[in-house]
Amino acid sequence: xxxxxxxxxxxxxxxxxxxxxxxxxxxxxxxxxxxxxxxxxxxxxxxxxxxxxxxxxxxxxxxxxxxxxxxxxxxxxxxxxxxxxxxxxxxxxxxxxxxxxxxxxxxxxxxxxxxxxxxxxxxxxxxxxxxxxxxxxxxxxxxxxxx
Amino acid sequence: xxxxxxxxxxxxxxxxxxxxxxxxxxxxxxxxxxxxxxxxxxxxxxxxxxxxxxxxxxxxxxxxxxxxxxxxxxxxxxxxxxxxxxxxxxxxxxxxxxxxxxxxxxxxxxxxxxxxxxxxxxxxxxxxxxxxxxxxxxxxxxxxxxxxxxxxxxxxxxxxxxxxxxxxxxxxxxxxxxxxxxxxxxxxxxxxxxxxxxxxxxxxxxxxxxxxxxxxxxxxxxxxxxxxxxxxxxxxxxxxxxxxxxxxxxxxxxxxxxxxxxxxxxxxxxxxxxxxxxxxxxxxxxxxxxxxxxxxxxxxxxxxxxxxxxxxxxxxxxxxxxxxxxxxxxxxxxxxxxxxxxxxxxxxxxxxxxxxxxxxxxxxxxxxxxxxxxxxxxxxx
Numbered sequence: 157x158x159x160x161x162x163x164x165x166x167x168x169x170x171x172x173x174x175x176x177x178x179x180x181x182x183x184x185x186x187x188x189x190x191x192x193x194x195x196x197x198x199x200x201x202x203x204x205x206x207x208x209x210x211x212x213x214x215x216x217x218x219x220x221x222x223x224x225x226x227x228x229x230x231x232x233x234x235x236x237x238x239x240x241x242x243x244x245x246x247x248x249x250x251x252x253x254x255x256x257x258x259x260x261x262x263x264x265x266x267x268x269x270x271x272x273x274x275x276x277x278x279x280x281x282x283x284x285x286x287x288x289x290x291x292x293x294x295x296x297x298x299x300x301x302x303x
Numbered sequence: 304x305x306x307x308x309x310x311x312x313x314x315x316x317x318x319x320x321x322x323x324x325x326x327x328x329x330x331x332x333x334x335x336x337x338x339x340x341x342x343x344x345x346x347x348x349x350x351x352x353x354x355x356x357x358x359x360x361x362x363x364x365x366x367x368x369x370x371x372x373x374x375x376x377x378x379x380x381x382x383x384x385x386x387x388x389x390x391x392x393x394x395x396x397x398x399x400x401x402x403x404x405x406x407x408x409x410x411x412x413x414x415x416x417x418x419x420x421x422x423x424x425x426x427x428x429x430x431x432x433x434x435x436x437x438x439x440x441x442x443x444x445x446x447x448x449x450x451x452x453x454x455x456x457x458x459x460x461x462x463x464x465x466x467x468x469x470x471x472x473x474x475x476x477x478x479x480x481x482x483x484x485x486x487x488x489x490x491x492x493x494x495x496x497x498x499x500x501x502x503x504x505x506x507x508x509x510x511x512x513x514x515x516x517x518x519x520x521x522x523x524x525x526x527x528x529x530x531x532x533x534x535x536x537x538x539x540x541x542x543x544x545x546x547x548x549x550x551x552x553x554x555x556x557x558x559x560x561x562x563x564x565x566x567x568x569x570x571x572x573x574x575x576x577x578x579x580x581x582x583x584x585x586x587x588x589x590x591x592x593x594x595x596x597x598x599x600x601x602x603x604x605x606x607x608x609x610x611x612x613x614x615x616x617x618x619x620x621x622x623x624x625x626x627x628x629x630x631x632x633x634x635x636x637x638x639x640x641x642x643x644x645x646x647x648x649x650x651x652x653x654x655x656x657x658x659x660x661x662x663x664x665x666x667x668x669x670x671x672x673x674x675x676x677x678x679x680x681x682x683x684x
Contacts, residue, residue, distance in 0.1 A: 181656075183640045185613075188606050193542055200541035224606065236657050239633045247631035254621045257614055261544040266609035267616070267644055 181233045184216060184270035185256060186226050187263040194225040197263050201227065204259060210245075211252040215284065216270045217277030228277065229256075230270050325499040328445070330437040335497050338434045342425040344485050347377075348395025349419045350402055351387045356411040358386055366405050367398060374398065377426050379482055382475035383515070386413075389424045423485045438497070439481065443474050445498060446505070456509035460525075461516060480504050524562045527551050612643070612674075619673035634658070638666035 189197035205213055212232030219226045231253055233239050234246040257265045271278040328335040360378040367376045367388070376398065377389045390398040395418035406413040427435050447454075447470055454469045464472070484500050513522045531551030535543035543551070549559040620636040622629070634656065641652045653663035 179657075181637050183637070188610075196541055200539065203540075233633050233637060239637050240656065240658055242631065242633055246633035250617075250621050250631040250633050250636060251623075253636075254617050257617050258546060259544060260541075261546060261610075261614075262542050264606045264610035266606065266613045267640060268609070269644070 178235045178237075180212075180235050181239050182212075182230045182270065183233065184228050184230055184268045185253065185265055186217075186228045186268040187256075187260050187265050188224045188226055189263040190223050191220070191225055193263075194227075197225075197260070198227065201229075201260065204256065208252050208255070211249050213252070215281045217275070218280045218284065219271075219277035226277070228268060228271055228281075231256075325496050325502065326445075327496045328438060328441050328498065330434065330441050333434070335438060338430060338438055339425065339484070339497075341431060341434070342427050342429045345389075345424050345426075346392045346421055347389040347424040348392055348398065349387060349389050349422045349424070350395055350398050350416070351385050351419070352402065352406075352413040352416040353385055354406060354411040354413060358406070358409070358411050360386060360388070362409075363402065363405060364388060367401055370401055371397070374401075377424065379427065381479045383479075389422075392421060395420050423483050425482045425484065427482055435481070439474060439477050442477050442497060442501060443470065446477070446501060447473055450502075450505060453505050453508060457512065460509050460513045460522075476505070476508060477501060521562075521565055524552060525566050528563070528566070615674045616640075616643070616670055619670045632666070632669065634662075635666040635669045638663050639670040642667045 187197060187201065212234075214230050215227070216230040217226065217228035219228075231249060233249045234243060237243070238246040271281075273282075330338065360380070363386070364376045364378050367374050367390070374394055374397070375391050378387060379389075381387060388398060388402065399416055399418050403413050403416055450473070454466070454473075457469055457472065458464055458466055480501060481497075484497055485495070510522070510526075513525075528548055528551060531548055532543045535541065535547055545556050545559060548563075549556045552559055552562065554562070616636070616639050620632045620639070622631075624630075637656055638652050641647045641655060642649070647655065649664045649667065650660050652667070653660040656663060658666075
């Protein structure tokens with residue numbers, strides 16, 4: 157079984173010149189609702205994220221594969237220091253992830269690769285984040301993946 | 304108070320009750336009570352059973368008369384195909400033994416032979432002419448347009464049943480119930496008419512039919528799951544999670560999946576060809592075309608498998624029952640993520656997380672041990 161992984165580090169690799177910028181650890185979590193339930197899933201996901209504003213989370217990718225829509229979230233566990241010391245903010249992020257996994261169990265949440273910023277999935281998600289007149293459910297309806 | 308006094312008399316409940324009373328049927332100018340007078344109600348014991356081979360019920364009744372001339376027996380065919388004999392009240396057990404021996408003698412052993420004592424019965428063969436058939440037709444004609452919810456539920460609950468089937472099903476349902484109609488019964492609004500009796504029986508018809516078709520357990524599960532799904536959808540505007548559905552059935556997630564598979568297998572009969580249908584020649588669309596290189600099993604289960612692994616890892620790094628910092632282990636989650644998803648070796652994980660190699664190794668091992676135990680423990684997903 158092959159699993160892809162990407163961790164996005166705000167800042168840079170350990171041995172470059174960007175010293176002084178706090179490195180943060182993000183991991184990807186993908187929800188895979190069916191096309192028929194994607195809009196409902198997106199609305200629920202938006203509501204869930206809105207209720208947990210203390211955790212850093214962003215939409216990293218939106219894609220379609222067969223009968224599944226993949227909504228990839230990048231969830232920040234915190235800075236490396238917070239992760240190492242089990243800081244309350246890092247532990248809150250774990251609780252948030254647990255909540256996502258439990259609440260959206262029917263959409264098969266799974267750890268996954270955070271899409272490359274140049275990939276189509278990431279670009280769709282990026283355009284969504286910069287769009288002023290569309291939210292995720294609206295976008296999915298436009299893409300007609302919810303039909 | 305003034306409003307109540309000003310209210311027109313026609314809205315008073317007593318008048319409404321009179322208006323809503325279910326009418327007595329009149330067929331060919333003859334009232335239903337006159338028709339049923341030909342077949343007065345009796346109290347009987349009912350013996351019913353199945354056989355693998357066909358049985359002539361007239362021969363069975365004749366045999367009962369021959370063995371015991373005092374044993375008055377009747378038979379009538381119901382739509383479910385079971386064999387039934389009614390005998391006078393108190394003689395059910397005797398009739399059962401006689402039927403058992405007779406069935407074996409004619410080479411059609413009785414299966415699941417049971418007696419129900421003290422049931423109402425009318426010998427409808429005593430009704431002359433077409434009175435019975437006309438009565439059934441009139442009853443169905445009156446009931447069919449007024450029983451929309453029952454009809455909808457039948458179509459929704461029973462696979463392979465379409466709207467067009469319900470009228471004939473209702474005819475059989477009415478026919479089956481006529482011998483049980485007790486015309487002398489008094490209700491709140493007077494004598495219980497045939498239509499009122501049938502309306503009462505029809506309330507449970509879809510549920511009984513589904514139970515008969517699929518078994519009590521599967522239908523009970525389906526009803527409970529539908530309630531839970533509806534409740535979650537209306538309350539939280541999303542589909543119910545597995546844990547919520549399992550709670551609705553008061554069972555584990557593993558058992559829930561087994562039960563859901565049973566339900567889907569039955570429901571799938573109704574739509575078994577729809578996912579393959581592409582609007583082309585049916586002869587060529589009987590199967591799904593897939594390239595040879597696709598590992599169908601792996602593709603079909605990959606999403607669920609990854610979700611499974613994710614749940615196990617989350618359970619390993621989040622233990623709310625522990626106190627303080629031990630409740631969540633973000634370092635182990637980060638290390639496991641790097642190890643399981645990217646396949647990084649331990650020293651590299653240590654560099655990425657800026658910890659000592661032994662710390663990274665210990666973090667990954669904490670997850671590995673917990674996940675292994677969860678996998679091996681009985682009842683694990």
